[in-house]
Amino acid sequence: MIYLHVPFCETKCPYCAFNSFTAPLVEAQSYVSAVLRQLENDIGLYNFRHADSLYIGGGTPSMLAAKLYKPFFEALKGVLTGEAEITVEANPASLVKEWAEGMAELGANRISIGVQSFDDRKLKRLGRTHTAQEAIEAIGIAKSAGFEEISVDFIYAVKGDTLNLLLNDLRIAAELGVTHISAYQLTVENNRALQKIDRNLEKRFSLAIDVAGYPRYEVSNYGKKPSRHNAGYWNGLEYLGLGAGATGTARADDGWIRYEPLKSIGAYIADPRAKTIEKISQIIYNSERLMLGLRCNEGFERSRLTVEQLKRAKFLLAGGKLMARGDRLYNTDLWIGDEIWLYLNQ
């Protein structure tokens, strides 16, 4: 798995917690060259051989011209498998025909569009620069460029949300033939003034997405074809993290490491090989697998549990809160995944 972070954005949204900057695009060319230097270095450093998924996220990847990605894709020849899932994120404001066609030509076969809502007033409140009409057009552009896997992001638990508004967003997405939905809750850390928590509303929205033909397979993700890249994260696979603000993981002799290249664009361009490295013990690694496995349909291996956790898991199995299939255990109610994790870790 490979993740490339593109930290450029047109404006900074008031709720955004991602590593993104309104940096001048003249830096984009130097940024891509820096990514190539990091890629070359890290492939050797981590003995990284093959990837069956690439995710280009941000920030706003659609702000960088498709031709700028060409050397990156060329450098990945022989690393990306023929059947690799290649996702690019795009924002409706910058998703234009030339970009979508260029990315499809380079090999991208999945697109994730930051729609957030099809309601203009909500988009304004969120500080987004695009309109509902532009979001609709962006989905049309992606389809015309040949993308069959189209995901949209929605954001909810926002002041002003009503069930009708959320259901209308869902209806439009379904009518446009979107194949996957990521619905994220605005969190308090993002912006308290914008947030409105209504568990009942959120549960009804989640259920509505599910019954509209997008089965819920993770706390925030819905679709008949789960993202392979996300499943890889939840299963704890190794991944190369490229770019300012990316995170990567690699196996180490005595467990795992998690690393992050420098976060500022300027510092990253100056030294793309520099990174902060955190060691992850097998105990922490197992605990993370457990937490992520409880938040999705991937489940987790029974062998990750300690003797104490196994005792508690047996109790949950007897009560129907967990389900066993072969060596794996699965959460039967994604709404209470975090509570189950706390109980197992008491």
Ligand code: SF4
């Ligand atoms: S477009 Fe996305 S990454 Fe950029 S500032 Fe807004 S929320 Fe953050």
